[in-house]
Amino acid sequence: MNKSPLSVFCMIFCANVGAVSLCLAQDPTAAPTAAPSTPTAAPSADQIQQDDMSGAPMEGAPMDVPPAFKAPAPSTTWSEQEKSAASAAKAVEFVKALPAKYASIGAIEETMIIRSPQFKGKDQQVQLSATKNGDAKIMMPGITLTRLKDQVYVEMDGRPKYAQLKQEGSALKALSEVMGGKLPLPTLILLSGDVNESAAAMTLGQNPNIVPSGFRAGSDGKPDQILLIDPQGTEVVASVDPKSGLVTAIEMSLTNPQFPPGMRLPMTITFDRKIFDAGLPTPIAFNSAGRKMTTSLDALDQPFDVGDVAPNFTLQTTDGGTVSLADLKGKVVVLDFWATWCKPCMMGLPLMDTFAKWATESGKPISVYAVNVMERVAPAERVKLVSEFWKGKAFSFPTLIDSDDKAIKDYQLTGIPFTVVISPEGKIAAVHMGFDEGAVENLKKDVQTAMATKG
Numbered sequence: 001m002n003k004s005p006l007s008v009f010c011m012i013f014c015a016n017v018g019a020v021s022l023c024l025a026q027d028p029t030a031a032p033t034a035a036p037s038t039p040t041a042a043p044s045a046d047q048i049q050q051d052d053m054s055g056a057p058m059e060g061a062p063m064d065v066p067p068a069f070k071a072p073a074p075s076t077t078w079s080e081q082e083k084s085a086a087s088a089a090k091a092v093e094f095v096k097a098l099p100a101k102y103a104s105i106g107a108i109e110e111t112m113i114i115r116s117p118q119f120k121g122k123d124q125q126v127q128l129s130a131t132k133n134g135d136a137k138i139m140m141p142g143i144t145l146t147r148l149k150d151q152v153y154v155e156m157d158g159r160p161k162y163a164q165l166k167q168e169g170s171a172l173k174a175l176s177e178v179m180g181g182k183l184p185l186p187t188l189i190l191l192s193g194d195v196n197e198s199a200a201a202m203t204l205g206q207n208p209n210i211v212p213s214g215f216r217a218g219s220d221g222k223p224d225q226i227l228l229i230d231p232q233g234t235e236v237v238a239s240v241d242p243k244s245g246l247v248t249a250i251e252m253s254l255t256n257p258q259f260p261p262g263m264r265l266p267m268t269i270t271f272d273r274k275i276f277d278a279g280l281p282t283p284i285a286f287n288s289a290g291r292k293m294t295t296s297l298d299a300l301d302q303p304f305d306v307g308d309v310a311p312n313f314t315l316q317t318t319d320g321g322t323v324s325l326a327d328l329k330g331k332v333v334v335l336d337f338w339a340t341w342c343k344p345c346m347m348g349l350p351l352m353d354t355f356a357k358w359a360t361e362s363g364k365p366i367s368v369y370a371v372n373v374m375e376r377v378a379p380a381e382r383v384k385l386v387s388e389f390w391k392g393k394a395f396s397f398p399t400l401i402d403s404d405d406k407a408i409k410d411y412q413l414t415g416i417p418f419t420v421v422i423s424p425e426g427k428i429a430a431v432h433m434g435f436d437e438g439a440v441e442n443l444k445k446d447v448q449t450a451m452a453t454k455g
Contacts, residue, residue: 065263068117073264074235074253075214078227083214091212091226094240095198101245102190107131107280110187110273116266130191135284136171138185142414145179146286147171152178153286154300158412161292163300178297182206186247187271202228202238202250204269210236223248232256247271303412304428310420311410315371315400318387323369323400325426331365332429332447333422337413338399339374340389344435348417349395351439356397358444365424366447370399373408373416419443423450 081087107130114124130136138145146153147167152174154163167174172192176182182189184204189197200208207230214227223239232255239249254265294300304310310333314324325333336352338345352370359366372386383401390399402408411420414433421430421443429450436442 065260066117069263069265071253071264071266073233073255074237074251075227075229078214078216082216083227087215088213091215091228094215094224094226095202095212095228095238096195097245098190098198098201098240098247099193099195102187103193105132105191105275106278107276108187108191108273109276109280110271112185112187113270113272115268115270118265118267126185128185128187129280129284130171130188131280131284134171134174136175136188137284138175138183138188145175146284147174148284148286150174153288154178154297156300156414158414159300159303160290161294161300162288163294163297164288165295165297180297186250186269187273190247199228202226202236202247203230203234203252207234210234218242244275246273301414301433302431303414304420304431306428306430308428310422310426310428311407312426313407313410315369315407316383316403317398317400318383318390325422328367329426330424331367332424332450334359334366334368334443334447335371335411335420335422336369337371337373337402337407337411337416337418339372339416340385341376342416345417348419348435348439349393351437352419353395353397355440355443356395358440359447360396364447364451368397370395370397371402371407372399373402373405373413379403421446421450423453425453427453429453 075083108128110128112126112128114126125140127139128136134147135149136145136147142157144155146155150166150168152165152167154165165178167177169177170192172183172185172188175188182205184206186201186204189201189205197205199210199212200206203210210228210230212226213229216225216227218224223241226238226240228236228238234255235253237251238247239251240246241248248271250269252265252267252269254267255263259265299305310325312325314322316322334355336348338349349370352368356368359368370390372382375382375385377385382403386399386401411418417433417435419432419439420428423429430443430446432439432442
């Protein structure tokens with residue numbers, strides 16, 4: 001299943017690593033991060049282990065919840081008066097008034113800084129520029145979105161192309177529709193002017209049922225604070241500047257019935273912004289020079305187009321040999337990139353095994369290889385780890401090892417599992433990103449098409 005760039009975008013906000021289809025590429029020494037569906041879900045205790053360098057699949061009995069994920073709910077520090085019915089009513093009015101405050105902004109430049117223990121001390125940042133007429137630009141590591149009039153431009157780092165799509169409406173509506181889900185940007189949500197979305201904006205737009213439940217007046221220059229609670233127990237404290245009426249910080253304490261007892265995921269978001277009355281100092285613009293345009297996010301997300309020459313490779317086998325693409329000329333080659341810690345990979349490899357058995361039984365010139373990448377062990381330990389793992393699984397097809405990470409770079413991996421089909425002439429015939437339940441039948445069609453294509 002191909003993942004839109006929204007999977008990359010959501011990576012920095014969310015923590016649900018269960019039942020996802022794609023593990024995002026990263027530093028091999030870092031713990032895996034997966035593309036999630038909602039920031040109200042977080043990893044189980046065994047999935048947030050900080051220093052597991054074994055490289056073994058992340059399975060087994062849950063660990064103790066680390067101290068960073070045991071912080072008490074924010075409401076426990078609020079007085080009964082601050083949580084009274086009168087204070088809750090005042091909080092409701094404050095939240096409802098937010099869109100009107102943001103509507104007065106002519107133009108804005110803002111850096112949103114996200115801090116959470118799940119990021120291991122590395123703050124995440126998103127830059128937003130927006131104007132009253134609906135133009136906007138969002139920049140973060142990996143992806144840039146630009147909205148100009150009724151056109152949306154999507155760029156991904158390392159891709160020599162961009163997507164251009166027509167979308168009308170507010171910047172939030174246009175960008176969210178293009179990306180396939182509401183963007184988790186509180187300022188952009190509030191700029192859209194929808195009072196019904198004000199409370200949800202304090203949860204990055206993801207918790208529509210959260211309720212303003214308390215108010216704490218600021219003093220000595222401190223901002224007013226609003227306490228919000230949703231039915232599942234997630235709590236948010238939003239700080240609001242009493243002069244401008246704008247949100248200056250959001251402290252989230254996320255929980256979920258699926259969490260281990262006592263576990264809460266903290267996240268703090270702060271805003272460094274400049275407000276302009278007469279437009280931005282540097283107008284929002286998009287430069288397409290030297291790049292190919294596509295009208296599909298799927299095409300943008302793919303590192304290659306069908307017909308591109310496949311990068312050559314020479315990869316190590318588990319028995320000390322090597323396999324290169326040049327040696328396989330005249331055959332359809334199917335490569336499936338994977339890692340032992342990647343749960344979607346573990347879901348996909350049995351399907352690849354089924355496909356590999358079909359390929360062998362067909363008698364057709366098809367070579368199927370897994371390619372191990374991004375392991376979290378020292379290079380000297382990697383061959384042993386992968387060999388023992390592969391032997392234990394007893395798959396019918398071999399795995400290769402990208403021991404120098406060259407294949408990762410040449411094939412421009414942004415996530416795994418990543419499957420590529422190469423024609424007998426050495427050209428890209430198909431690319432699949434993420435776990436796909438229909439992989440077996442899809443790959444059968446891909447290789448048949450590849451064998452029928454000449455030149």
